[in-house]
Amino acid sequence: MSTPISPLILLHPDDTVLVVRAAIRAGDALDIDGNPVIAAQDVTVGHKLARRSLAAGDKVLKYGAPIGSMTADVAMGGHVHMHNMKSDYIASHTRQVVGGGEGGH
Template structure:
């Protein structure tokens, strides 16, 4: 098992064993080909994601796609931005005012 689904609502999977470019991956019963190497602990798209889509991990949004990603493609800061910092600042939560 190379990929782990942490929550049924997640649209990413966490890599549990290194994935090599060209490797066949089984995602939700379908076989896709990894487009690049992905190291343990990183994320791959569970299904195709479009720019602007929210990235869900543990059933909660952790960021937004800045570029499209196909199923099995690495989801990282090169094609995703974190929404976590912006949504958890003092100003966003009303503290310090």
């Protein structure tokens, strides 16, 4: 713990996102795996930032597991949330619970 404390947590080595541990302000200088990144916006605790640049369709890995897919591109250090990612679970699951293929939304 000799380096300055990062406001970001890596939960699993395979992850493509980092979790915000302490609130980040736009303009803050971040270190992501040794790369200097300037925060583009305010992000509150518990939210996710891209660990590397991600493209639409890429799986998002957190806890080493896929938690959804990107719906838009994001640069390293960019906020990852509802505006640019979606669940891979809900669509197929809704059909299953409703019990048919139709109208399960």
